[in-house]
Amino acid sequence: MRILLDKFTKKFSDLTVIDEMDLEVRDGEMIALLGGSGCGKSTTLFSICGIHKVNGGRILFGDKDVTNVTSQERNVGVVFQSFALYPHLTVENNIGFPLKLRKESKAEIKRKVDEIAEMVHIEPLLQRRPGELSGGQQQRVALARALIRRPDVLLLDEPLANLDATLRLEMRSEIRRIQQETGITAVLVTHDQVEAMSMCDRIAIMDAGKIIQIAKPRDMYENPVSDYVAGFLGSPPIAFLTGQVQDGNFVEPSTGTKMPLSAEIAASQSGRQVKVGIRPEYFQPDGATKIAGTVSFMESQGRETLYNVTLPDGSILRSIQGVHDPVHIGDRVEWGVDSAEMMVFDMNGLRL
Amino acid sequence: MSGNYRKWPMIVFLSILTGPIILMYIYLFVDTVTNTPPGSMVPNEFTLEHWRFLTETIPGRPSIWLATWNTFVFASVTTVIVLVVSSAAGYSLSRLQLPARSFFLGSIMVLHAFPTVTLLIAIFLILQMLGLYNSLSGVILVKISLELPFGIWIMKGFYDTVSWEIEMAGIQDGATRFQVWTKLVLPNVKPAIMALGIFSFLAGWSEFILPLVLAPDNKVQVLSVYLAALIADDNNFDMALFKSVGVFYVLPVIILFIFFQNKLMNIYSGGNKG
Ligand SMILES: Nc1ncnc2c1ncn2[C@@H]1O[C@H](COP(=O)(O)OP(=O)(O)O)[C@@H](O)[C@H]1O
Numbered sequence: 123m124r125i126l127l128d129k130f131t132k133k134f135s136d137l138t139v140i141d142e143m144d145l146e147v148r149d150g151e152m153i154a155l156l157g158g159s160g161c162g163k164s165t166t167l168f169s170i171c172g173i174h175k176v177n178g179g180r181i182l183f184g185d186k187d188v189t190n191v192t193s194q195e196r197n198v199g200v201v202f203q204s205f206a207l208y209p210h211l212t213v214e215n216n217i218g219f220p221l222k223l224r225k226e227s228k229a230e231i232k233r234k235v236d237e238i239a240e241m242v243h244i245e246p247l248l249q250r251r252p253g254e255l256s257g258g259q260q261q262r263v264a265l266a267r268a269l270i271r272r273p274d275v276l277l278l279d280e281p282l283a284n285l286d287a288t289l290r291l292e293m294r295s296e297i298r299r300i301q302q303e304t305g306i307t308a309v310l311v312t313h314d315q316v317e318a319m320s321m322c323d324r325i326a327i328m329d330a331g332k333i334i335q336i337a338k339p340r341d342m343y344e345n346p347v348s349d350y351v352a353g354f355l356g357s358p359p360i361a362f363l364t365g366q367v368q369d370g371n372f373v374e375p376s377t378g379t380k381m382p383l384s385a386e387i388a389a390s391q392s393g394r395q396v397k398v399g400i401r402p403e404y405f406q407p408d409g410a411t412k413i414a415g416t417v418s419f420m421e422s423q424g425r426e427t428l429y430n431v432t433l434p435d436g437s438i439l440r441s442i443q444g445v446h447d448p449v450h451i452g453d454r455v456e457w458g459v460d461s462a463e464m465m466v467f468d469m470n471g472l473r474l
Numbered sequence: 475m476s477g478n479y480r481k482w483p484m485i486v487f488l489s490i491l492t493g494p495i496i497l498m499y500i501y502l503f504v505d506t507v508t509n510t511p512p513g514s515m516v517p518n519e520f521t522l523e524h525w526r527f528l529t530e531t532i533p534g535r536p537s538i539w540l541a542t543w544n545t546f547v548f549a550s551v552t553t554v555i556v557l558v559v560s561s562a563a564g565y566s567l568s569r570l571q572l573p574a575r576s577f578f579l580g581s582i583m584v585l586h587a588f589p590t591v592t593l594l595i596a597i598f599l600i601l602q603m604l605g606l607y608n609s610l611s612g613v614i615l616v617k618i619s620l621e622l623p624f625g626i627w628i629m630k631g632f633y634d635t636v637s638w639e640i641e642m643a644g645i646q647d648g649a650t651r652f653q654v655w656t657k658l659v660l661p662n663v664k665p666a667i668m669a670l671g672i673f674s675f676l677a678g679w680s681e682f683i684l685p686l687v688l689a690p691d692n693k694v695q696v697l698s699v700y701l702a703a704l705i706a707d708d709n710n711f712d713m714a715l716f717k718s719v720g721v722f723y724v725l726p727v728i729i730l731f732i733f734f735q736n737k738l739m740n741i742y743s744g745g746n747k748g
């Protein structure tokens with residue numbers, strides 16, 4: 123079911139956490155709310171499910187205005203960051219709890235619990251208590267409990283934050299699989315760009331209570347609207363240089379390196395200060411526009427190695443390369459930037 | 475664990491310390507079923523005469539069974555009401571945004587700090603005005619109000635350890651706020667309820683000063699007052715009888731302890747792990 127936030131505003135006493143947010147989640151879509159800690163992701167999520175009352179604007183499920191509908195009546199499944207399983211109940215009773223509240227018959231509950239347990243692969247665990255489960259198993263139980271009522275909407279608040287690295291990888295694809303199997307509309311809250319990029323149809327990136335950009339993961343990576351978005355997506359992150367536009371080139375101040383700009387930007391920004399963003403994959407030994415600096419940091423990531431190259435004025439470029447002839451920290455290198463892939467931002471951070 | 479130190483010095487040391495206490499208990503019990511000639515330490519005959527108070531009423535005293543019943547009513551009614559009120563009040567203080575919440579929390583602490591004795595005269599006067607002097611309900615009310623601050627405080631502390639997200643999950647699953655409390659939160663503070671229940675019952679069972687001052691009458695007498703009256707009676711002084719009633723008085727407490735020992739030892743904090 124489609125979710126629509128229309129000028130949704132949320133305050134905690136005097137503090138306005140979300141100010142007039144507009145967001146549409148399409149039917150059957152999984153969208154990520156991505157942003158740093160404290161930017162209002164959970165607040166948005168808890169407003170969609172009705173735990174928080176909104177202070178302005180409307181929330182619609184389908185065409186129905188649910189702004190003033192209680193959480194009990196919204197039919198939303200939520201997976202909490204800590205999973206929030208009921209410690210005194212068995213897995214079976216945890217999952218069946220929503221149905222028991224609706225006074226469904228024992229046989230009916232059993233049938234549905236078995237069905238959903240099979241989908242999330244926890245059939246052998248039904249008689250255990252949450253304390254006897256691993257993190258990933260608890261996660262699956264929490265998903266099952268959220269889904270058993272066939273909710274219109276599934277909300278996940280940092281569902282992978284409490285899992286260790288391997289489980290995170292496994293659950294990432296599991297959650298996506300279950301979402302696609304059920305065809306449910308889902309909102310995933312996360313501060314991890316990798317999760318957002320790998321699990322969701324679209325990403326809504328947030329900063330300080332505002333949505334900065336909504337786009338498909340690949341589109342957002344390739345066409346960020348601001349330096350904030352560009353910096354958020356990609357690991358290792360993009361590097362920024364500040365300099366002036368002169369004669370159709372971006373001039374890096376400390377080395378005087380000239381990097382060609384597109385005619386359009388060169389014309390409109392002539393003589394101005396701008397910021398360019400260079401992703402690590404576009405700063406390579408064989409790049410066209412050579413720039414010299416000192417290797418100041420190296421990190422082997424197995425198949426690839428990340429290098430930080432410090433320019434004379436202290437600004438840093440990053441490069442990620444396959445393993446080749448050894449380069450050492452302190453070496454002077456002259457690598458090249460693929461200037462066609464450079465992103466240019468004005469000094470307020472807006473993409474040009 | 476045992477490999478790290480030798481056990482026997484510990485055992486010897488503890489035996490020396492506890493030996494006299496155990497000896498006293500043994501004597502207490504032996505004395506209730508034997509007679510000892512004057513001047514001797516060793517009993518010379520078995521008798522049940524000191525337990526005659528169970529079947530016949532001692533002149534001028536209430537029946538032991540009436541006193542036992544009164545004590546039981548006093549302790550259990552106190553316990554039930556303390557449990558109900560503390561678990562509701564503790565929840566409100568822990569979770570709901572009440573007006574004057576911090577004032578309540580502060581005054582609970584202060585109330586708990588008041589020694590009972592300082593309040594005795596005031597309470598006596600109030601009960602007399604209300605016509606509750608010399609009645610079980612009066613003294614029960616007083617006991618409850620003095621136990622409540624402790625109970626509420628303990629319960630609040632335990633509720634604080636139950637995660638908020640469990641309650642949110644309950645709401646989301648369709649439960650009302652009341653169902654969340656009864657079905658999801660209360661089961662997670664069960665150890666606290668057990669402990670508070672046992673402590674309240676024991677406190678009620680052993681309460682002496684309140685019933686002595688506020689309900690001394692034979693009809694409403696409790697065991698502690700009954701026992702005190704025995705020893706205060708200089709005319710018919712009977713040490714063995716006093717001991718027998720004493721054993722009778724502590725027996726339920728001991729049974730309770732044996733029964734709930736594991737529960738009392740296991741007062742872990744509720745809430746969810748991991
Ligand atoms: N119940 C609350 N009362 C007051 N302020 C809150 C409450 N919940 C969240 N906030 C504030 O709202 C802001 C956004 O919080 P949240 O939505 O939890 O951020 P996140 O994006 O990390 O999930 C934070 O500054 C936080 O301090």
Ligand SMILES: [Mg+2]
Pocket residue numbers: 163164165280
């Ligand atoms: Mg959060």
